[in-house]
Structure formats: C-alpha cells, structure tokens
Amino acid sequence: MNYERIIHIIFCAAIGSRMELQMERKQILSINDLSISFQTSAGVVNVIRGMNLSLYKGETLAIVGESGSGKSVTVKAIMGILSNNGKINNGSIHFTYQKDGKETQQDLLKFTKTVMRRQINGKRIAMVFQDPMTSLNPTMTIGAQIMEGMIYHYKTPKREAFQKAIKLLELVGITDPEKRMKNYPHQLSGGMRQRVVIAIALSCDPELLICDEPTTALDVTIQAKILELIKDIQKKTGISVIYITHDLGVVAKVADYVAVMYAGKVVEKGTTNEIFYEPRHPYTWGLLSAMPDLNSTDDKLYTIPGSPPNLLHQVEGDSFAPRNIYAMNIDLRKEPPMFKITDTHYAATWLLHEKAPKIDMPLELRNRINMMYKELSEGDQETMPPALNKELSEGDQEAMPPALNKELSEGDQEALASNKIGGIIV
Amino acid sequence: MSERKPLLKVNDLKQHFRINRRFTVKAVDGVTFDIYPGETYGLVGESGSGKSTIGRSIIRLYEPTAGEVIFNGVNISGRLSSKDTQHLRTRMQMIFQDPMACLNPRKKVIDIIAQGLDIHHLYKSKEERKDKVFQILDMVGLSNEHADRYPHQFSGGQRQRIGIARALIMNPDLIIADEAISALDVSIQAQVVNLMKDIQKKTNTAYLFIAHDLSMVKYISDRIGVLHLGHLVETGTKEEIFSNPIHPYTKSLLSAIPQPDPIAEKKRIAMNYDYATSGIDYHKGTNQHVSGQHYVLATKEELEKWTK
Structure with missing residues (x-):
C-alpha cells in the first residue's frame, strides 16, 4: 500500500489513544x-x-x-x-x-x-x-x-x-x-x-x-x-x-x-446535542427561540429582528451584527473567527472571546432547555453536553444568565471595545 | 360564550366532486363548526x-353540495343575490399559500392592494385610494415606498405581508388563511404569525387558519378543529385539544410534531393511525361532548374506550 495511508493509520492510532471515539x-x-x-x-x-x-x-x-x-x-x-x-x-x-x-x-x-x-x-x-x-x-x-x-x-x-x-x-x-x-x-x-x-x-x-x-x-x-x-x-x-x-x-x-x-458562512457547528442544549451563537439562539414551543403559553413568538444582509454589498465585520442585540463594537469592524468550545463544537461570535462579556442565551430559551432536561430520564442526562450537565446539577440558579462580567471595564484591548450596544443597529 | 352570536356558522357542509358515473370524491362530508367574531379557528x-376545500367552499370558490353556511346572519351557501354576493366578497377575504403565485407579477403593489377597492368603488378620489393603501402598508409593516414596486422585488415574508394587506384593505370580518405560512422559513413564519395576531387585536377580525403544522396552529388559534378524510373528528379550545386529545387520529397528529429536543426526539416514535385498519367508521359516529367546547366524533362505545 502507499505510504500516505500507512502514515494516516499511524496518525489515527496516535490520536485514537487520546480520543477513542474519533478514531473510527x-x-x-x-x-x-x-x-x-x-x-x-x-x-x-x-x-x-x-x-x-x-x-x-x-x-x-x-x-x-x-x-x-x-x-x-x-x-x-x-x-x-x-x-x-x-x-x-x-x-x-x-x-x-x-x-x-x-x-x-x-x-x-x-x-x-x-x-x-x-x-x-x-x-x-x-x-x-x-x-x-x-x-x-x-x-x-x-x-x-x-x-x-x-x-x-x-x-x-x-x-x-x-x-x-x-x-x-x-x-x-x-x-x-x-x-x-x-x-x-x-x-x-x-x-x-x-x-x-x-x-x-x-x-x-x-x-x-x-x-x-x-x-x-x-x-x-x-x-x-x-x-x-x-x-x-x-x-x-x-x-x-x-x-x-x-x-x-x-x-x-x-x-x-x-x-x-x-449569510454564506457556517456560524456554528457541533453535535446535535451541543447545538440544541448548549448553543453559543446568538443566531442559533434566535433560531431555537423562534420555534414554537408546545409547552409554553406565551402568546407571542420570538422573532429575530431585521432581515439577512444583502450579499450584493461587501459585509463589514460580523454579518449578523445588525440583527444581534448582543453585538459589540468589534462586531462591526472585524469578522469573528471560529472559536473552539469543545473538540466538536465551534462558533463564530466575538462573545466567545476571553475578553468579551460573558453572556448567556436568552432566559426563555434557557428555561426551555432546562425543562427538556428535567423530562429526560437519568441515563439520558449523562449523554448531554458536559457543560450543561454540570450547571444543572449545581442547581437551577446556576443556569440563570450570569450578570455581565465586570471584566470588561478592565478590558483595554483596542480590538475588543466591548461596550454592549443595546437594540438593533440600523 | 353562549350569548355571543357566531360570525360564521357552518352546518353539515358537504362538498363532493363527481369524477364519473361510478365515482365521487367526498372531499368534505358533513362538517359543522362556528367561528365567533374576533377569534381564530384553526383547521x-x-x-x-x-x-x-372547506375554506374554498365557505368563500364560494366552490358550490357546496349540501349543508349551509351562515355568515353574519345571511345564508351564503345557496344561490346568491347580487347584494349578498357583494356582502360576501367584501366582508370575507382570503390569504393564499404561495405568496408569489397569488400576486399578479405585472402589477405594482399599490394596484394589487387597491384592487378590491377599485372593484367595489370604495373611494372618492385617487388621493383617498392612496391613503388607504398607505395605511394598510403601515399596518403590515411595509413602508410607503414599497407601494410602487413589483412583487418580484420582495422577499417571501414581505410578499405574504402584501397578501395580508390585500385582504385587510376591505376591512373584513373574516379572513380565511389557507396555509398562509407553510411556504415560509421558521423565523419568517413567526413574524407573520405575530403580525396576524397584532392585526387581530386592532381590528377584531376573525381568522379561519388552515394549516398542517400543529405547533404554529397552537400559537395562533383559540379553538382548533381536527379534520380527517372530510370529517371533523375532534374540536375544542387549543388547551383541550393539546392537553387532552381523545381521538386516535388527533393523538397521532400530536405525536408527530417534531420538537427541538434531540435526545427525546430520537427516541420518540410517532403513533401510527390507519383509518382502514382501525375499525372506526366516521359515518357511525356522532359528536360526543367531552367537556367545555370539546367534542369528539365517535360512537358511545368508542368514546368510552378512548377515554379510559
């Protein structure tokens, strides 16, 4: 056989010792x-x-x-x-x-x-x-x-x-x-x-x-x-x-x-459980919130404000920023890279930058996910993403959105001028 | 609820289509329900x-085979006098499924929306016509400059707004929305549903909301009717239908709704319901009262079996 394949197999085996799941x-x-x-x-x-x-x-x-x-x-x-x-x-x-x-x-x-x-x-x-x-x-x-x-x-x-x-x-x-x-x-x-x-x-x-x-x-x-x-x-x-x-x-x-x-890019990718139980991108939050929930009694459905960008024009910064209530100054200037959350989970939003304020998903969505979690049997709970698992076992308060991290006042990096812009930028 | 007079009363409506001497399609076979002013009935x-077919029979796109439809106290199922036709055509409006197919591509939005006004001579001057259209455009969340554009210049959600505007300009008592949101994306669907609810609050228009997506129907409807093979098998308020479904067909429909919950979703198996093998005969059943406004089409024995 050819060398490339042999090297590939050895390489896989090396990684495999660390991640058995990924090997096959x-x-x-x-x-x-x-x-x-x-x-x-x-x-x-x-x-x-x-x-x-x-x-x-x-x-x-x-x-x-x-x-x-x-x-x-x-x-x-x-x-x-x-x-x-x-x-x-x-x-x-x-x-x-x-x-x-x-x-x-x-x-x-x-x-x-x-x-x-x-x-x-x-x-x-x-x-x-x-x-x-x-x-x-x-x-x-x-x-x-x-x-x-x-x-x-x-x-x-x-x-x-x-x-x-x-x-x-x-x-x-x-x-x-x-x-x-x-x-x-x-x-x-x-x-x-x-x-x-x-x-x-x-x-x-x-x-x-x-x-x-x-x-x-x-x-x-x-x-x-x-x-x-x-x-x-x-x-x-x-x-x-x-x-x-x-x-x-x-x-x-x-x-x-x-x-x-x-808008022509993958903004978040991960296993299905990660995307549904621990989404990180504001757009994914919006999509999940817009799904009608059979258990809820709200009479208004959540909608993502605004509309997608016109790709005829050059998009400056993050293409989702104009519709994002969590958008920061940097979102208008520079396109976010893919941030790694776990080995399988990636998202392209500046919110995941270490200097960014720590923002959790909207409360209603968090509550909905917690509800789903409670309905699952114990065996299933173990297969949930670890982040959620931990948070929930420590009690429901933990699952509430943490207040904006005060770190941002110290955040002196120019690129990450992270004052939150309320509402939608038109 | 009992003192209120129903806006629309559908009584044992039948709509058959004769294919040939031996074969007739019984699309609607004895359906009874009513709609009160300002409420939404989901079908x-x-x-x-x-x-x-029910929606189309009510608005008289078809000639009903039997039964009666009483709208605002006027029977509109038989032969219509020109006065009744006028009444029907102005007070009842329809929104269609495909927003591209139902808008004339060669007309500007202002002319599409004002067409009803033109036909019924409902304005005195050009200015008034324009004002009325602008008002409606504002109501559905479009701006005045959209009036001079053509349908192809709009996105799917915006086109559906134009369809809604066209129905609203006649200031109708009842709007029949036939799968009005099925062709749209999830996030756009939510926008249109919210818009329809807002408008209902402002104008007290009643909706007959026809859809196959139960989760959206739940959001918009006050009462729901479940239809199978031309028979209304179960009807009630949305709480009654969703928390206490009785008919096996309703149960199977509810069990088939996909939920954004991967672990539960992967394990869930949709309940199967096959009319042919279930041994249920819709013709034998009568409307059995369950509770409140909750009725099920069943025989006494069946009802007992299902509620056990």
Missing part, C-alpha cells in the same frame, strides 16, 4: 474555504463566503439556516450542478469514494460537468429533492425510473436491475412492490412518491445521500415516517447523509452533527 | 383531509 470516524467529504459568487444583472453576489465543513462515514449532517443563507448552493456545488452564472472563486471539496473497488479521494471541483455526471452524480452522491412530483418523470413507470440509474452507471442487465428495484421498493416500505413497479407517479400519494425518490437515490449504492428539504412538502405524520425510513436505511447501509432544512424539529430527530449557516 | 389535518 472516516472522513468522506470535506469542504475547505469554499467561496462561490453569482454574476447577476445587479452585480456580483457573494453567496458562499469561505465555508468549512466535513462529513464522516455513516453520519448525518444537517445544514440549517434561513432561505438565502447558501445551504442549497453548497450542495449544488458538491453535485456540480451550479447554474451557469455561478462561479467558484476559491476552495476545494474533497470526496472519498470507491472507484473500481479502490478507495480514492478527489477534489470534486476539478471535475468537469461530464465527468461529474458519469462518475459521481447519482452513482456516488445521490440527491432527494423537496417536491417528489417534480423530481419524478410523469411519463415513465416508477420501475423504469428506478432501473434507469443502474443500467446507465453499471450496465446492469435488465432482469437483475428489475430484481434489485423490487428489493429497493421493499426497503423503502412500499407494499406489493412488484405491482407498484408498473405504476406511474400520479398513481401514488405524496409520501409514496417521496419513498420512490429515495429508492431511486439508493439504486446505485451511493456513499452520500443529500436530502434537500425532503419533507417540507409533506405533512407531519408522513414526514415522521419518511425521516424514520431514512434513518433506518442509514443503519442498514451505513450511508452518510446531508440534510438541508430550516425545520429544527427535523434536525433534532435525524442529525448527528449540525451546521448553522448564515 | 388542521393531513393533505387530502379536505381542509382547503
């Missing part, structure tokens, strides 16, 4: 410093502004954010299906996959569209779109549509493909698959159609499945079934999944890792 | 349960 994780996708802009009639729009993300084998990553935050553009870049006015300015997307039985790692951005279509799309990376009616061909039977990919990519004999298609339909929970093979999409209900789309996506045994709002067009009962189905399949096949969604309830159900995007 | 159910 195999990276399959890594996005580095990606930046994408679109040429429009109004000017150049910088849609993705330096993005870093990685995905490991068999894990689920959810990308959340408002519309226009760049979630869909990111996955389109992975698939190489950006529209013609899109331009990749910088960065790389390394993807590890099986090619002719050998494991290879390639930069997807170096491939031409033809190569992407022949070797990657549908074969190694499959995608499930939002609306199952528009992603299925209304003039082809669903059987033919499932077999199409196998025949194109692997030259599978028709009879074999037919058998495999039946197995796939069984896998996605469609009863009487042999009969269904001859059906047309309009003969199926919305939930069934989405199951068929998933079967098509799985037909070529891809390494990575990208689900772009797979359940937004479906109602809650069917949504729950589809999500459980994808999880089930993941357990059986060990496939990696990227979810794109703005529904945090869905994220809580399916994801292992979460990346929160805002 | 929830899965796709195909007939919730949008």
